[in-house]
Amino acid sequence: MIELDNLYAKLTRVKGALTVNQKQLNQCMRAKIDAKRVYESFTESSEHYTKQQFKRFLTSLIGREGQYIEKTKQSRTKAYRHLNDCNEALEKAFLEHERLENERNRLTTQLQALKxxxxxxxxxxxxxxxxxxxxxxxxxxxCEEIDEAFYIGQKILRYVDEAIDALDSAKSWSTVDMLGGGFITDLVKYDHIDKAESIMKKVEGSLIRYQEELKDVSYGWDSGYEYLSNSHRLMDFLLDNIFTDVSNYNKIQDNLSSLENLLNQMNTSQNRLSMLRKQIEKEIEQSLDLYDLDKNQS
Structure with missing residues (x-):
């Protein structure tokens, strides 16, 4: 199978070169568009021409019209040369693209015949x-399992973002509470805390499903989120002093830190899933190239 492996290696290199070439083509196209826009700004048909005429009028009043005209000519010539350079680079990239495509098609035909x-x-x-x-x-x-897990992971990330927003609001009201807030402040603060805790129950349920979809993949997702007990809330309402206010503020801050940590864990996990899926797709593509007799058959 050495001949098969060598032929596939050549095809892989050509495909890689085509990917690089496509990026060059895109860059050359963008450069040409930008160069053309600059060059056309010096033509009489452009909107820019009216503004240039006004500048010429002003410079003529101070006796520098000649310098202005010469500078404009130089800029126009420079823009024209740059546009030509961009056209040449684009044409060169197109020719290379055509060559690589022909080489890819030739190798693909050879590979199919050899298979x-x-x-x-x-x-x-x-x-x-x-x-x-x-x-x-x-x-x-x-791949199907990865897709399902990734979808659940994206939901978890949205939930955690919502919980962080709710706790941020609770933290702000907790600060107000420490500065002398009262019963209404406590009600608003706990309304945001309740919202965060409600969201966190969804997060915990989704994390269980996330782990189930990943099966043998082991991760230690642990938010470390601490729910506020009813007794703690009652103490805050009844005592409502600086000690209970500071205690609440610290718990909110700790929970925010825990959620930020969970967010980082989930982002890392999602990135790993994306990379794993791309790797599997690459393996599938290689397998099809080497062992699927119907692929690329006309």
Whole structure:
């Protein structure tokens, strides 16, 4: 199978070069558009021309019209040259793109012919084709699990953001409470705290589902969120002094820190899932290139 591996390696390099070339094409196109816009700003048909005429009138009043005209000509010439350079770079990138596409198509045709030949002459290759088919089926199932877990993870991130917003508001009202707030301040503060705690119950339920979808993947998601007990709330309402106010403020701050920590954990986990899915997609693509006899067949 050395010939198959070598041919696929060449095809992979050409595909990589095409990806780089496409980025260059996009950059050249944007550069040409910008250069053309600058150059056209010096033409008489542009809106900019009227403004230039007014500048010429002003410079003529102070005896510097000649300097202004010469500077404008130089800028226009420079813009024209830059536009030409951009056109040349774009044309070069297009030619390279065409060359790489032709090379990719040639190698793809060769690879397809070689796969067909091996399928007719090699028992080992036929066994690998069957094994690869089974692997792709498993990988696609894993992708479905990853997608489901990622969707749940995105919901968790939204919930945590909402809980942080609610606690931020509670923290602000807690600050007011320490500065001399009263019963109404406590009511508003606990309204935001209740909202955060309600959201956190959704988060905890979603985290369980998240872990179930990931199955064998082990992560230690722990928000460390502390719910405020009814006795704690009653003490705050009844005593309502600086000690209970500071205690509440500290608990809110601790919970905010815990949620920020959970947010970081979830973002890290979601990024890992994205990277894992891309890797699996790459494995599936490679398997199809090497062992799917119908791929790229006209």
């Amino acid at each position: 067909q030949q091996l399928s007719e002459t090699s028992d080992t290759y036929r066994e690998e084709v069957l094994e690869a088919f089974s692997e792709r089926k498993h990988w696609r199932e894993v």
